[in-house]
Amino acid sequence: EAGVVQSPRYKIIEKKQPVAFWCNPISGHNTLYWYRQNLGQGPELLIRYENEEAVDDSQLPKDRFSAERLKGVDSTLKIQPAELGDSAVYLCASSPRAYEQYFGPGTRLTVT
Amino acid sequence: SQQGEEDPQALSIQEGENATMNCSYKTSINNLQWYRQNSGRGLVHLILIRSNEREKHSGRLRVTLDTSKKSSSLLITASRAADTASYFCATSTVGGNKLVFGAGTILRVKS
Numbered sequence: 001e002a003g004v005v006q007s008p009r010y011k012i013i014e015k016k017q018p019v020a021f022w023c024n025p026i027s028g029h030n031t032l033y034w035y036r037q038n039l040g041q042g043p044e045l046l047i048r049y050e051n052e053e054a055v056d057d058s059q060l061p062k063d064r065f066s067a068e069r070l071k072g073v074d075s076t077l078k079i080q081p082a083e084l085g086d087s088a089v090y091l092c093a094s095s096p097r098a099y100e101q102y103f104g105p106g107t108r109l110t111v112t
Numbered sequence: 113s114q115q116g117e118e119d120p121q122a123l124s125i126q127e128g129e130n131a132t133m134n135c136s137y138k139t140s141i142n143n144l145q146w147y148r149q150n151s152g153r154g155l156v157h158l159i160l161i162r163s164n165e166r167e168k169h170s171g172r173l174r175v176t177l178d179t180s181k182k183s184s185s186l187l188i189t190a191s192r193a194a195d196t197a198s199y200f201c202a203t204s205t206v207g208g209n210k211l212v213f214g215a216g217t218i219l220r221v222k223s
Binding site for chain 2: 004041050056099
């Protein structure tokens with residue numbers, strides 16, 4: 001079974017530039033999550049989708065972050081404009097049901 | 113915000129020794145999970161223990177849960193160099209769809 005796929009793996013941008021991350025979850029997994037992981041910390045949830053509906057986006061900084069999951073499969077997370085403090089690893093995870101989540105390798109973002 | 117706190121922040125042991133990591137959390141939970149993260153990689157689910165369970169085993173892993181103290185421990189027996197990684201506890205409330213992670217314990221196993 002293929003795992004969660006994320007791209008790109010690494011991204012370096014200058015502040016104020018836009019950036020987008022892509023995630024393809026495991027086939028059949030209805031729930032999709034985006035997390036941000038700062039250095040030396042655990043992941044923090046940004047947004048959770050059930051199929052194409054965002055059911056928990058309370059932690060998403062909506063002034064600059066946006067996400068979509070068209071057709072309830074792939075998802076894109078966007079930051080516009082990026083700030084220095086956005087440097088982190090952005091993780092996507094999917095789940096077939098409650099409890100166990102399967103994580104992708106993440107995208108390491110560096111904002112200079 | 114982080115729900116749990118892991119202790120210790122970092123642990124260095126020799127191959128073959130046991131490693132114990134602790135996790136404390138703040139609110140009532142439905143279950144608690146442990147994940148491993150190798151450097152530069154995503155997280156891998158290790159084990160889940162429900163709030164009505166006190167102990168669970170999986171291979172060389174042993175997890176305990178004390179809901180009265182809001183704490184859990186992960187024991188890795190007969191550690192190997194390949195166990196070198198960061199270990200995170202994550203708690204889930206009723207419904208089970210949202211995980212809140214702690215800051216993690218960095219484990220280094222020296223061969």
